[in-house]
Amino acid sequence: MQKEEAMAKVLEIIGPFSKNQEAIKAAAPSTRILEDLGVNSARLVDIILAFEDEFSIEVDDAAADKIRTLGDAVDMIVQKTGK
């Protein structure tokens, strides 16, 4: 999967969890999911589950814990789907 396509789908998934819709519109790979998008940290669990369903991947706790920015999420998804 290409980064652009992954980014679009990541934003689609995270969008409803974000309290800052302006930041969603201006999203970039460096955008931080909790601090910039205002996502409740508890909801990261739901976002990871949605990634697993959307991209047919498995994300273990160690991989999930490394995700801080949208770019981290996109890189992880591209790496796991890229074969």
Next chain:
Amino acid sequence: MPNTRVVITGMGVVASNALGLPAYEAALREGLSGIRYYDKLKDLKFGCQVGGIPQGIEELKKTYFSEDRLLAMNSSMLYAGIAGLDCWRDAGFSDPQENDSIDWDTGAIIGTGIGGADTMCEIVAPQVTAGNVRRLGSSMVEQTMASSVSALVGGLLGLGGQVTTNSSACSTGTEAVINAYYHIKEGRSLRMLAGGAEGSSHFIWGCFDSMRVLGRGFNDRPEQASRPMSASTGGFIPGSGSGILMLESLESALSRGAKIYAEVRGGHINSGGQRGKGSMTSPNPVGVQRCIKDAMESAGVQPSDIDVINGHLTGTMADPLEFENWSAALGCSADQFPLINSTKSMIGHALGAAGGLECVASVLQVSHGFVHGSINCEDLHPSLVPYHKSIVQKTIDHETRLLAKASFGFGDVNACVFFQKWTR
């Protein structure tokens, strides 16, 4: 106890026969039933295939809550959230923003009888049983904890006082109002949102159906199914929704120029101890009568002061017993009995929300000068025929000075509160 007077300055309601205060008042006046037939209950082999579920919530919820909030809200939370926000607005407050300062002077006691059974039964139990704990996601606790309804409202409004959920089965909502009354009277807060919420779940209703306490004889005539005080009732009809009231110290209400619906004159909560004729599922008459008498004492009122009783009156065999208890507690004969009605005749028995929904109905009646009719009791229960002049079947205009609202619940628990017409 400080001499603080407590008044009602706002109300919100989500009922099976109406959404919002104006529609609720109109429905009560018109005798509009919110009871409907549900195919699902038939498919699941319920004896009672009718119930009271608020209509139009799916559309309405998007105008009340953000997308991220809706991801973690089950039916009881939706009802409590809508009723809580409506109550807040009705009390004259503007919509809180996420970053607003906290209102340290307001708290909430919003009860529930069963809690998030829909979430527990439809998501948690099947996923955990299937070994899919990991797939439950983050919001199961906040939707299944008993305090989910009060926690939601507290967060929506930024409340900084005590935010808690009480639970005492079918007396829950009325108990919440009485607890909030004493909370303000003791000076612990200026304002309290109080009431109850109960979700719509066949998992809840199935437990009552199995006890054979739900009405089964009117599945083909749902609007006639809830029949408190009638000879032909076969049990209560399950309901759901939320009713929430803003209780406020008179001083606070006057200082901010709030409109005042009615005064909470006093109330009492007790238990019959599950002794004598009382049990887990039956009221001890000694406890009920004592609760009414102690409520009168706390309110400083005499039996002759009571114009109207908004009964618990569910449509079970306990209806005649309720009349006996009132007669004994008030020391009055059938022809001296106050006017009496049952809001459940229109909305069914909303369990933990019943007291909240019925306190809202009570305050509307006191404030706006009417007594709503109890529908579906044309054929009065033989034991209640002597009281026929007191049982209001068609809505009447009536200037009520003092209304008694009582609720009774499993666990042999009782709650009785008095609402008085507001005068300075």
